[in-house]
Amino acid sequence: MRVLVVEDEPDLLRVLGRSLREAGYAVDEAADGRDGLYKASNNDYDAVVLDLMLPMMDGVQVLRELRRKKKTPVLILTARDTVTDRVKGLDAGADDYLTKPFELAELLARLRALIRRAAGDAVSTIDIGNVIIDTLAKTVSLDGQDIGLTAREYSLVEFLALHRGELVTRTMIYDHLFDESDDSLSNLVDVHVANVRKKLGHDFITTRRGQGYVIQV
Numbered sequence: 001m002r003v004l005v006v007e008d009e010p011d012l013l014r015v016l017g018r019s020l021r022e023a024g025y026a027v028d029e030a031a032d033g034r035d036g037l038y039k040a041s042n043n044d045y046d047a048v049v050l051d052l053m054l055p056m057m058d059g060v061q062v063l064r065e066l067r068r069k070k071k072t073p074v075l076i077l078t079a080r081d082t083v084t085d086r087v088k089g090l091d092a093g094a095d096d097y098l099t100k101p102f103e104l105a106e107l108l109a110r111l112r113a114l115i116r117r118a119a120g121d122a123v124s125t126i127d128i129g130n131v132i133i134d135t136l137a138k139t140v141s142l143d144g145q146d147i148g149l150t151a152r153e154y155s156l157v158e159f160l161a162l163h164r165g166e167l168v169t170r171t172m173i174y175d176h177l178f179d180e181s182d183d184s185l186s187n188l189v190d191v192h193v194a195n196v197r198k199k200l201g202h203d204f205i206t207t208r209r210g211q212g213y214v215i216q217v
Contacts, residue, residue: 001046001115001155002026002176006036006062007077008054016049019104024138024151025111026179033057040066044175046115049107052078052089060092067093073114077102112136119162126161128215131200133161140200147199152177156192160205160215169212 003025007013013029020027028043030036033054040048040062048066052059063074074096076089081099089097095117096110112124112135124136132141140147140157149157155177160168173189174182182188193205193213206214 001159002028002044002179003111004028004030004036004039004043004045004048006030006033006040006048006054006059007051008032009051020108023108024155026155026177026182028180031055033059033062037062037065039180040072041069043180044172045072046118046176047073047075047111049075049077049111050094052076052080052085060088063089063092063094071118073118075107075110075114077107115162121162126164128161128164128204128217131204133158142200149196149199152188153192153196153199156189157196157200160213164215165217167208167212167214172212 001024003020005013005016005020005027007016007029008031010031013031017027017029028039028045030039034056036050036054037057050059050062054062059076059078066072066074074094076094076097077100078085078089079100086097095114098107098110116124116135124134126133126135130143134140135158138154140149140154156173159173159176170189178188197205204215206216208214
């Protein structure tokens with residue numbers, strides 16, 4: 001899953017970026033509202049973590065402009081903690097609101113919930129035949145046995161599972177699993193799909209030649 005963090009405080013931006021990457025997310029960063037809006041508008045993110053007090057363009061402006069173009073789930077993360085601030089942020093189009101200081105575990109839980117809801121899943125486990133994906137523990141089991149996947153392999157399985165029954169193009173996979181520093185011209189998708197098939201069975205991921213991939217329901 002790919003997340004954009006828009007935060008102007010350098011230390012917090014660095015900590016959030018590192019923590020989200022350690023949790024398995026591909027992360028892009030922006031230090032002001034204008035750059036945040038540009039990236040959020042021109043890339044497909046699974047969620048955006050957005051501060052309100054930003055230079056160049058404040059978070060509410062960013063959110064209102066973004067909502068004219070996209071429905072990307074947005075979690076406001078801010079020191080503004082009055083009821084009026086929360087109402088303003090939510091009415092502008094935010095999906096959730098978390099005030100600083102915050103616990104990282106809660107931030108991660110809220111992000112997982114936003115991404116699940118956007119995909120139409122209310123619970124943290126996804127059952128596909130004899131494969132179970134636990135989006136909370138970030139684990140995959142086959143016939144009751146835990147399967148060792150790399151972080152990127154897990155992200156691929158989770159993304160395809162959240163969109164099970166739908167055609168997922170290679171471009172969509174690159175857009176949601178790799179951040180802006182990754183080489184999108186490489187054969188990484190082919191490598192990861194092949195590795196997942198070795199571990200979960202060749203039929204787990206179906207290739208539609210010239211179109212993309214699908215996990216059948």
